Amino acid sequence: MTREDQLQAFLARSPYLRFLGMTAELAGDEVTGVLPFSPHLIGNTLLPSLHGGVLGAFLETTALAQLTLTQPADRKPRTLDITIEYLRPGRPMTTFARADLRKVGRRVANVQVEAWQEARSQPVAALRGHFTLAED
Amino acid sequence: MSDPNPNLEAAAAMATTVPQAAALGFSMVSAGDARGVMHVPWREDLTADVEGGSLASGVVTSIIDHCCGMAITAARQQRLPTATLDLRIDFLRPPAPRSGVSVEAHCYAMTGAVAFVRAHAWDNDPADPIATAQAAFMLSGAPAPGTGAAG
Numbered sequence: 001m002t003r004e005d006q007l008q009a010f011l012a013r014s015p016y017l018r019f020l021g022m023t024a025e026l027a028g029d030e031v032t033g034v035l036p037f038s039p040h041l042i043g044n045t046l047l048p049s050l051h052g053g054v055l056g057a058f059l060e061t062t063a064l065a066q067l068t069l070t071q072p073a074d075r076k077p078r079t080l081d082i083t084i085e086y087l088r089p090g091r092p093m094t095t096f097a098r099a100d101l102r103k104v105g106r107r108v109a110n111v112q113v114e115a116w117q118e119a120r121s122q123p124v125a126a127l128r129g130h131f132t133l134a135e136d
Numbered sequence: 137m138s139d140p141n142p143n144l145e146a147a148a149a150m151a152t153t154v155p156q157a158a159a160l161g162f163s164m165v166s167a168g169d170a171r172g173v174m175h176v177p178w179r180e181d182l183t184a185d186v187e188g189g190s191l192a193s194g195v196v197t198s199i200i201d202h203c204c205g206m207a208i209t210a211a212r213q214q215r216l217p218t219a220t221l222d223l224r225i226d227f228l229r230p231p232a233p234r235s236g237v238s239v240e241a242h243c244y245a246m247t248g249a250v251a252f253v254r255a256h257a258w259d260n261d262p263a264d265p266i267a268t269a270q271a272a273f274m275l276s277g278a279p280a281p282g283t284g285a286a287g
Contacts, residue, residue, distance in 0.1 A: 014193035015181045019159075040159035044204075044217065051156035052220040055200025060193060079193050083224040 001071055003029060010068050017052055024056060031069060033062035033097040033115075042092065050090030055115060059084065059097055059127035063111040066099035067131055075133040077109065082129040090124045093117050108132055147206050157202055160195060164206065169244045172206030174199055175242035177236040188221075189233035196257055197225060198209040199239050200269045207241035208273060211251070216276045218251065223271040235259040249275055258275060280282050 001009070004026055011017050011024060013074040025032045035041075035058045039066070043051025062080055099117040104110075115128040147167035151174055152158055160182065162280040166270035175192070176182075176199050201223055227263045231237050240262065241255035255269040256262070 003191040013185045014185060014192060015183050016194055019181050020194065043157075045153075046217065047156065051154070051198060052223065053194065054156055054196040054197075054203040056201065056223065056225075057192070057194025060197070067203045075187050079227050081224065081226045082197075083222060084197075086220045089219070 006069055007031065016042045016057075017061060020054065022055065022061060024062070025114055026069075029070060030097065031066045033058060033065065033099075034121055035097075037092045037094060037097040039092075042113060044089070047089050048092055049056070049100065050084060050095070052084070055090050055095070055125045056082065056084040056127065057089075058095060059113040059125060060129065061115050062097040062115075063099045063127065063129055063131065066101060067104075067109055067111065067133070068073070070101065071109075071133060076128070077131040077133055080108065080132050081126055082128040085128075086124075087124045088128065090115075091117055095122060095124065096120075104133070107134070147209050148255040150202070150206050150215060150225055152208060154202070156198060159164060160187040160198060160258070162199060162202060165238065166269035167206055167210045170207060171186065171240060172203050172210050173238065173240045174203040175236055175238045176259060178234050180196070185277050188230070189235070190230040191235070193230075195238075196237055197223075198228070199237060200225060200255050200267065203239040203241040204243075204255055204269070204271045206275075207243040207253055208246075209276075210250045211246060212275075216287070218273040219256055220273055221250070221274055223269060225267055225269045227267050229266055231259040237266065238262070246275070251275055 099113040102110045149166040243266045245252040259266040
């Protein structure tokens with residue numbers, strides 16, 4: 001299975017990711033999560049801005065996708081804890097995210113993820129998280 | 137427990153008028169005394185994977201964030217915009233297959249500009265949580281840190 005096939009299989013397995021409308025792109029072994037805007041993702045109708053939970057889920061999924069692609073298939077990642085930092089309102093437009101695997105240990109991985117919209121240098125949210133890499 | 141709190145309507149509206157909350161099917165269970173309880177029913181299109189049948193962690197993140205906002209509304213006696221600064225969630229275990237998820241959030245402290253909230257989520261028994269959370273929120277009217285983060 002190619003990395004692209006692995007990534008598409010990861011996304012297709014989750015009905016919730018279809019609900020979000022999230023996709024992802026691959027550059028070598030690096031995943032870029034892509035979240036096109038959709039009205040049902042709005043959390044604040046006055047601004048308007050994306051829901052904080054949507055941004056958190058998008059960041060977490062980008063981390064899981066990156067771990068899935070770089071770890072053996074039997075080391076299926078599961079989310080242990082996440083800390084989401086909200087830096088700017090998520091505007092009603094496409095959001096991107098990339099994950100940095102800071103440390104991948106025998107049982108736990110530490111991952112940092114950043115999401116941005118118009119400019120990579122102006123992140124809208126970031127996530128730090130631990131993920132278990134238990135065997136299935 | 138009946139609660140004559142005038143913010144009840146505002147809190148209830150929060151569960152249904154926000155597009156993401158409506159799309160996920162959130163409902164308010166109770167609000168008052170700086171606390172809020174919300175519920176999201178199980179739905180197959182919100183599961184992490186079809187075989188497992190548990191609600192996705194993203195759904196849990198969304199309802200925790202939302203319920204924290206409702207606890208602040210309950211504490212402030214009115215619905216004013218808030219902006220989440222940070223939100224930490226410990227995922228203790230996945231929800232049981234085909235189970236909805238409930239969340240209770242408590243706004244236990246408020247300074248002039250910031251509200252501090254704790255929350256826990258469960259599937260069947262509040263004493264057996266699936267996730268616990270801690271969050272800080274900027275309150276409207278106060279200057280938000282960073283460029284353009286003000287609500």
